[in-house]
Amino acid sequence: MSDTAQLASDAGSRDPAVGLRAVRALRLLVERLEALQVENARTAGWSWQEIALLLGVSRQAVHKKYASGRGLLRREK
Amino acid sequence: MFERFTEDARQIVTHAEEQARRLRHRQVGTEHLLLGLLSRPETLSARLLMARDVDHERVLAKIVQILGDATGGDIDAEALETIGIDLSAVREKIEEVFGVGALDRGPHRNRRGALLSGRRAPFSPDAKKTLELALREALALKSRDIRDGHILLGLIREGESLGARILVGAGVDLPALRAEVRNAL
Known part of the structure; x- marks a missing residue:
């Protein structure tokens, strides 16, 4: 110890x-850990909504934290 | 930015990224680019460097001497142990999936503002500058491609970086090397 x-x-x-x-x-x-798993999920084609559901947070929260600024101008799934 | 890099030049950059990860360093620096340049012995820059007794093994030893290999990372393993979490066990599981060093770097924002995990090590400002200078050297020499020699020229011009200082420390005369690379390109 x-x-x-x-x-x-x-x-x-x-x-x-x-x-x-x-x-x-x-x-x-x-x-x-969260950043690794979120990135992995995005790479695998998961939507922000699906990721948010499993993390137990709102879609907006996970999008705001991880998505690029330009993402707000795009239509996000 | 890498579209105009030759296959050798790309491999050099990839090798630099791999070395930074393997050593668990937080960023890919000019010192890792130097390792990249030395990873392909048949290239012009590697031949010129090895003629000056600068080789991969020697540079790697120097980097570890200066920066250490950050094995263990910056998370307080002792503190986690007090609540029953064995960080080395967690690290082992995570590295099985995400590769060596994945837990040793915090998330960072890229230029577009996206938060990226520490899976890949970002380029240091010096390393970015070196690659930009490589592009400028290629333009100045009217080369359509960015080759290994241009990266070496970039490294020499970004003279204060660790990569260049390691060369100087090994007794390399940077202006003479620069002239020789330019002649050979």
Whole structure:
């Protein structure tokens, strides 16, 4: 077990610094995973609507985050 | 921009991208372009560089010495371990599907504003400049194609970049090399 993991279990994971660090690392991981999976789905021909449905967000949210600016001028499926 | 690149020139750029990914570097830099130039030993630029004792192995060693290979990435693996997530196990699964280094680079926006994953490493400003200069060198030399030699000329002109500095560090006289490439093109 690493020092940090040892520290966390010693402290019963109540140390906010340990917990917050974990959240930050997890967010970074999620951002990267999401970008990989969204890109993969688009490459496979998925629509924004289909991607949004599986991510549990609105079509607008996923489109705004990932689509190119020019995409707004095009008709998006 | 790559339409006018010869097959060799394209392979050089592809090799540069592969090397950046393999080393888990965040961007494709001029140092990776230099590796690309050395990946095709039969080309003019590789022959001129190897005549100066600059080879792929040596440049790769130098790059790793300067930049390291970012194995492990920048995600805090220890912090994830405290909540029971084994980052190396996650990385292994993801790399099986998306290739080496896919988790080591954050998403980035391309010129058109689309958010792209870190699957491909983007070109650094220096590397982009080098490729633009390659195009200009080709135009100046009235060449219809952009060849490996033009990329090398671009790299020499973008003289402050890591790729050029590695050449200087290896004792290469850049102006002399530039003259020789231009003559041979």
